[in-house]
Amino acid sequence: MIENNFRYLTFPIFDRHKGDLIAVFSTRHGGVSTGIFESMNLGFSTGDKKENVFQNYRIFTDNVGIDFKNVVISSQYHHNNIKVVTEDDIGKGLIRDQDYEDVDGLITNRPDIALTTTHADCAPIYFYDPERKVIGLAHAGWMGTSMDICGEMVRTMHQTFGTNPQELLVAIGPSICKDCYEVDIDVKAVFDELHVGVDELVTFRQETNKYYLDITGINRKLIVDQGIKPENIYLSDYCTMTNLDLFFSHRGHKGRRGSNAAMMQLR
């Protein structure tokens, strides 16, 4: 049974560019999956029936104006490897096999290629260069963030397509928030060693004896460090872990969950 309440998110920072760009994030609503995957599960490696995920991709792309055949999905490994996606890659990860691995960031300047990353607490980060007409999409959990995947994205866009960071627009989508993202001291230590000045974005709470990461804030800082104007960065208010009716959350659903997807395409 298909739910009729299909819902997805867009980002105000890209509103002016609607004619040139699609940049969306899925919610759990409007798909065909059931049980813990209810209903718009867009993750093939979640344990859900493959045909249901496939059908969900059909429904989702139809509803947001993307051609199903043009989807290219990342091969996420919590790393900072970036792939420049070309026509040769169209369909990979959905209707064709992937011939790449450990790719958490995708970039392209080709219209009609729908870059796709999947998420369940980790941040989706959207990059758009309106001058050179280049897009990028990254998946950033604490590991990718600590490896500065955003810096790699901006550098790759600059080196490959001549993107000027001053012109870049960025949106950081829904992810687990700074009040929910509990980590142990070993993770805190990783960020200490980076010397990127994110101390104020990692807090300690006596009650739980744990550290809390502001993954959105840390990525925002790393993006500003690349020369992007602060006013050109949009931060989503949504926490995935406290909006379980809207999003799949790895922590909120204790690992038994589907995946949300971020998609970005030049028209």
Ligand SMILES: [Zn+2]
């Ligand atoms: Zn939260």
